[in-house]
Amino acid sequence: MKILVVVKQVPDSTTNIKIRPDGEDIERDGVKMVLDPFDEFAIEQAVQLKEKRSDVESVTVLIVGPQKAAEALRTTLAVGADDAIHLLDEAFDTLDELQTAALIAAVVRDGGYDLVLRGKQEIDLDSGQLGPALAEALDWPHVGAVTRLEVAADGKSLAASRRIEGAEERVEVALPALITCEKGLCEMRYPSLPNLMKAKKKPVKTLAAADVPGFAEVIGRVGGARMHRFAPPPERPPGKILEGETAETVKELVRLLREEAKAI
């Protein structure tokens, strides 16, 4: 069994987001970039599967991103991935998520992978498009936001649990399949120093647009939504602080919620 983990490098969640003066993007200089926290579960789950099962041949990590994204790849190699693919080309910077999914599908389609793991959503774009779109491009089944994953002994299917609105759903899926990972899917561990050292020697294959046969056609078939006019979030008008005895403030709150906000 071959496992592929598709990851993304994103601004650290505590980073202050500033908008570029032309509004075409956020300011990226000086922003601390990290491996997406949901992808951390994906790589950890992949490595744990490899440790537990003798039939897992390899764990490969793939990233699309600028030169700097190689740092996120090193993090995943230190956790225990065997090798990595870095899709690196300026032509990739302007792709939307569907086009990125189509690109990744073109690169990995003939790679012989049985299982693809990915975080349930990216904490920068907050969309979660890439996983399901990649599964569709490969015509594979996928299960989103999985909280428990078990690959069958024969390696032909998996059982997954996830929390949907108000219920816990248990599904069985034939492999090959794509899973997007929810927080808490597995116990997280931190890379040891020897692993960090070893990570530097693991192979990273870099591919550019010219290495993807029919690149223009692959990405031309889908997507093309253009993000622009970035802005800070709309300010919330200043709120009312209710003062006085508890009995009074509570009465006033209920009145406001009913008459002014019409919320109850």
Place this chain on the structure above:
Amino acid sequence: MTNDILVFVEQRDDRVHPAGLQCLTPARELAGKTGGQVVACLIGEGIDQATAALEQAGPDRILIVRDPALKDYSALRYRTALAAAVEHCDPKVLLLPASFMGRDLAPRVAMRTGAALATDVIELTLTDDGALDVVRPLYNGKATCHVTFPADRLAIASVRPNTFAAPTGGSAAQKEEIPYAPAPGDDRITVKEVAKTGGDIKDVTEADIIVSGGRALKSEENFKIIYDLARVLDAAVGASRAACDAGYQPHSRQVGLTGKTVTPKLYIACGISGAIQHLAGMRGSKTIVAINTDPEAPMFKVADYGIVDDLFKVVPALTEEVRKLEL
């Protein structure tokens, strides 16, 4: 391509998801500009009650894809069914609720139909040259951006729940059945079990009102006052990461960056200071109430109404006051 606006109206167990009906409001506005019709699509088994509820929201036409195989949501079967509806009516725009199901399904249908896609949008309009233009929040709500679609292909957008009010007062719509023709391999996902969780308390992602507690609750037992208030409001119970990490509540109730993102009509934050990672998950709520002893708590900066007081006094009093309303 027609000028019609197609809306996927999610249902489970023959109950329509409110967020699906809410999509009909921006759909009607867009249809007014394109001169097309509002077409709603229901997918499932049975779904008579869902169809009746949908008619109240006034779409011009309803496409029904009905099959025993569509009883439970499967990403494969539903993408096949919805892609068939897209092919049948060839709309200019497809809207879905940005619910769990809508967000899971939209990217597959977009890839399958060669469309473009934006997720979790809060404003929708058409540009002068007839392309869909939407606004969506991103970077945990720390920014918004416009997304402009190519005019020459299907535009798909999932709409953030509780951004629009569902239309009412509709009457009978024209109904058409579309057969579900399974695509090869659609049976590769089997739903084994759907177990309801949370007892009589709703999940944070499906409630109009959320009462949320932080570490200031100090224990799991003390969360009882949060649950009492939630019951009288027919609300869900949420919690901060600190409260979940301390074991007061399960992580399934966690609101925030690494928990769930919610946009209810009313969010009542009790003893939650308002760390960035929590605000990321709830700042899109329509009305926010903060109850905290610390007047400097960041939650007061996003709150519409604040009470600087002890939550152990305020929350039970609030429960009593709401009970008097007999909602």
